[in-house]
Every structure is written in C-alpha cells, then in structure tokens.
Amino acid sequence: MNTPVGQKVQVPDIAAQVTYAMRIMGVAPIPRNYELFYEAYIGSSPQLTREIAALGNKASQDELDAIGAKYFSHHHRAEAIDGAHDKMVSQLEGLLHLLTQEQSSLESYNRLLDETYNRINNKNAASVEIIRSAITVLSAATGDTISQGKERVETVVRKSREMDVVRRELDEYKRIANTDSLTQLSNRRAFDDKLAAIYNNTMLHNVTALVLADIDHFKKVNDTYGHPVGDKILASVGSIIRASVRKDIFIARTGGEEFAMIIEGNNQDEVVLIAERVRMALEHTPFKHSKTGVNYGPITISLGVCMASDAEGPAELYSKADTALYCAKNNGRNRVMAFEDGMKKEFAKSWLIYRK
Structure with missing residues (x-):
C-alpha cells in the first residue's frame, strides 16, 4: 500500500511503514487501527486497501471503526464482553437485594422471638390465654419464616446458577477477544x-x-x-x-x-x-x-x-x-x-x- 502522499518511505520493515502511514494520516496508534493498516498494507483485501486509501488524510476514528467492523468481526467482541458484564452485574444486584430482604426478615423474626419469650416468662402474665396467645403468635411466625426461607433459598440457588452461566459466557467472550484467530495464541x-x-x-x-x-x-x-x-x-x-x-x-x-x-x-x-x-x-x-x-x-x-x-x-x-x-x-x-x-x-x- 502506498502512503497517502504517494511516496514510499525507506524504512526497515512493515511495522515501520504501517506506523508511518498512520502517523501522516493522523490516525491514533491503537491496536485495532494498527491491524487495519497492517492488513491494508499487505494487501490481504484489495477492497479494504481501497477504502483505507479513500479516507485520505482526515480519517476519523468512527470511519476507521466502521471499516474495522466490516472486515474484522472481532472488533465487536468488546461490546459482547460489556453486555455479559452488565448482565452479571444485574444478576448480582438482584441476588444482593434478595439476601438483604432475607436479613431483614430474620431480624424481624428474631425480634418476635424475643418478645414472645419475654411474654411467656413474664410473671405477671400468668393467665392461660396470654400464654396460649404467645404460643400461637410464635407458631405462626415460625411457619411463615420456614416457608419464606425455603422460597428464598430456592431463588438464591436459581440466581446463583444463572450467574454462573453468565460468568462462563463472559469468560468465553474474554478468551475469544484475547486470542489470535490464526495461531490460537494470545493476541x-x-x-x-x-x-x-x-x-x-x-x-x-x-x-x-x-x-x-x-x-x-x-x-x-x-x-x-x-x-x-x-x-x-x-x-x-x-x-x-x-x-x-x-x-x-x-x-x-x-x-x-x-x-x-x-x-x-x-x-x-x-x-x-x-x-x-x-x-x-x-x-x-x-x-x-x-x-x-x-x-x-x-x-x-x-x-x-x-x-x-x-x-x-x-x-x-x-x-x-x-x-x-x-x-x-x-x-x-x-x-x-x-x-x-x-x-x-x-x-x-x-x-x-x-x-x-
């Protein structure tokens, strides 16, 4: 690929010529731009080379990214990673909210246990009706807590499994994004x-x-x-x-x-x-x-x-x-x-x- 000013630069290797072309076109020296210019230079896709050359000396990053998305699908992998990450954050927030509710429920239950215990042990509350009432309240509270606790445990387990699926999905996106497709080495x-x-x-x-x-x-x-x-x-x-x-x-x-x-x-x-x-x-x-x-x-x-x-x-x-x-x-x-x-x-x- 010729440089935009129409002259070849006598420099030691491809990387230097690519870097030189990027510099005189005012292109940011970041990995995805370097990949575009390298592929354009070696001529792997004549159409890519023509599109890069057509940008002239005023190539914007948006224009370069649009070409990158067209020719290199992995330019979108970062978006997939962000999406999976956001999904995991949402799952985690839901789980934390659930656990906060459970903690609040347990605190209320503990207070009720204390009140009931005090009522039963109150020497001035010796009537059978008061004791029976206290036992009834305690039984109802215990039953509600067991039922609610079971539901919450099942929900926590379900959400934990969902988070594990998202985590594995995120790990796979990261692996793909960090792998060179040709050699399967890191990129x-x-x-x-x-x-x-x-x-x-x-x-x-x-x-x-x-x-x-x-x-x-x-x-x-x-x-x-x-x-x-x-x-x-x-x-x-x-x-x-x-x-x-x-x-x-x-x-x-x-x-x-x-x-x-x-x-x-x-x-x-x-x-x-x-x-x-x-x-x-x-x-x-x-x-x-x-x-x-x-x-x-x-x-x-x-x-x-x-x-x-x-x-x-x-x-x-x-x-x-x-x-x-x-x-x-x-x-x-x-x-x-x-x-x-x-x-x-x-x-x-x-x-x-x-x-x-």
Missing part, C-alpha cells in the same frame, strides 16, 4: 495487559523476562508463495513455539510475523536457553507442501531478550527487548541476543504506540 490485546502487569510485583523482576521474536525474511515468503501460504506458515510457527516451551509461559502473536513470550521464574541465562530451544526447533522443522512437495523453507526466527530488572517499566522493557531483536537481525538473523548496555538502538519500536 496483542492480551499481550499489552500481560506486559503492563509485570511491574505490579517488583519482587519477581530478576526472574521475569520479555522475549520478542520475528520470522526472518517473511515478506519474501509472502511475495513468493502468497499470503495463504504465509498464513499457514504463521500458524505452524505459533504451534512450534507453543510446543517448544512449558505450558505456563505466556506466548502471543503481537503483529504480522512478530511473536512475544513473557517468561517468569527464570534468570537471564535460562531464558536465553529457552529462546534458543525455540529458535532451533524452527530451524530444524521442514516447511513443505504435503501434496506438491514444494519447500517453503528454511523458516528461521530471530529473538531479543530483556529481563524486567533491566528496565524501569513496560515501555522501556519492550524497547530494550526490541533493541536486542534488532541487533539479532542486524548480526545475521536466526539467533538469540540478550539486551546489553551499549547496544545500538537504530530502530526499536515503542510499546506505547500499541496502547489504547
């Missing part, structure tokens, strides 16, 4: 949340790392074999990364051919070994068409590592990991590099451009 939204949460616990910074990864020469694969083949390779790469590390490691597809891992519980040397295991797994995996035998490989990946203790916050951690990734690319690709002071930061992307 950029989930990654942003996970990365931001790293600095909530300073005690774990020495054993928490961010690893950024990028498939080498992936544009050449798309240009040579087409985007459908590229998508299959992306899905395979995601599966290989997932199979190469332990289950508790957070993995996300953060961009076109970009992936990220957040690793907790390991020092830098151990994290580098984990990243190296991923790199070698991809290097040794043949990428061939099962029927035609066409070889799409070799497919390799470069990775940059940075420990949370080497950064003051998520933005700096992302920038330093991306600097290490750039150095891995610049030093021959298909390698793992950990961030070190003095690394040349020629083109490190800022995590903040993806934050809403």
Whole structure:
C-alpha cells in the first residue's frame, strides 16, 4: 500500500511503514487501527486497501471503526464482553437485594422471638390465654419464616446458577477477544495487559523476562508463495513455539510475523536457553507442501531478550527487548541476543504506540 502522499518511505520493515502511514494520516496508534493498516498494507483485501486509501488524510476514528467492523468481526467482541458484564452485574444486584430482604426478615423474626419469650416468662402474665396467645403468635411466625426461607433459598440457588452461566459466557467472550484467530495464541490485546502487569510485583523482576521474536525474511515468503501460504506458515510457527516451551509461559502473536513470550521464574541465562530451544526447533522443522512437495523453507526466527530488572517499566522493557531483536537481525538473523548496555538502538519500536 502506498502512503497517502504517494511516496514510499525507506524504512526497515512493515511495522515501520504501517506506523508511518498512520502517523501522516493522523490516525491514533491503537491496536485495532494498527491491524487495519497492517492488513491494508499487505494487501490481504484489495477492497479494504481501497477504502483505507479513500479516507485520505482526515480519517476519523468512527470511519476507521466502521471499516474495522466490516472486515474484522472481532472488533465487536468488546461490546459482547460489556453486555455479559452488565448482565452479571444485574444478576448480582438482584441476588444482593434478595439476601438483604432475607436479613431483614430474620431480624424481624428474631425480634418476635424475643418478645414472645419475654411474654411467656413474664410473671405477671400468668393467665392461660396470654400464654396460649404467645404460643400461637410464635407458631405462626415460625411457619411463615420456614416457608419464606425455603422460597428464598430456592431463588438464591436459581440466581446463583444463572450467574454462573453468565460468568462462563463472559469468560468465553474474554478468551475469544484475547486470542489470535490464526495461531490460537494470545493476541496483542492480551499481550499489552500481560506486559503492563509485570511491574505490579517488583519482587519477581530478576526472574521475569520479555522475549520478542520475528520470522526472518517473511515478506519474501509472502511475495513468493502468497499470503495463504504465509498464513499457514504463521500458524505452524505459533504451534512450534507453543510446543517448544512449558505450558505456563505466556506466548502471543503481537503483529504480522512478530511473536512475544513473557517468561517468569527464570534468570537471564535460562531464558536465553529457552529462546534458543525455540529458535532451533524452527530451524530444524521442514516447511513443505504435503501434496506438491514444494519447500517453503528454511523458516528461521530471530529473538531479543530483556529481563524486567533491566528496565524501569513496560515501555522501556519492550524497547530494550526490541533493541536486542534488532541487533539479532542486524548480526545475521536466526539467533538469540540478550539486551546489553551499549547496544545500538537504530530502530526499536515503542510499546506505547500499541496502547489504547
């Protein structure tokens, strides 16, 4: 996709060109806008590319969201989440109201018990009629409370079940909204949340790392074999990364051919070994068409590592990991590099451009 001013910018990769196009069009650098411009740039839908280009230099967020809703159904998942959340809040308010009523009923019942007990034990109320009257009142109150209590218990149970259904529905909406449909890994939204949460616990910074990864020469694969083949390779790469590390490691597809891992519980040397295991797994995996035998490989990946203790916050951690990734690319690709002071930061992307 050409930039709106009709000239191509000589920058190192697709992400830079997408970001540049968004900047000169005055588009907010948030995840859903980045997705629109990335897909328009790679040409996955010629019609999408034309519609984006037709907006010119005055694209409003409403116009972009309308295009997003047209081409990407998951742009509406946030609305589904909000709806499920509101439904759960309503159910909870109803349940709390019911329990408040029950508490009020019990308080009234307790007062009646006290009054009845006092009447029975009043030495001045020795007549049989007074005692009989007190016992009658007590029996009626007890019967009413048991009946009402049973109904309320049944209502509480029913409402609790309804809330559990809504909770499961909400959990499923969140899972879908945080999952990349192509690789079934976490997506950029989930990654942003996970990365931001790293600095909530300073005690774990020495054993928490961010690893950024990028498939080498992936544009050449798309240009040579087409985007459908590229998508299959992306899905395979995601599966290989997932199979190469332990289950508790957070993995996300953060961009076109970009992936990220957040690793907790390991020092830098151990994290580098984990990243190296991923790199070698991809290097040794043949990428061939099962029927035609066409070889799409070799497919390799470069990775940059940075420990949370080497950064003051998520933005700096992302920038330093991306600097290490750039150095891995610049030093021959298909390698793992950990961030070190003095690394040349020629083109490190800022995590903040993806934050809403």
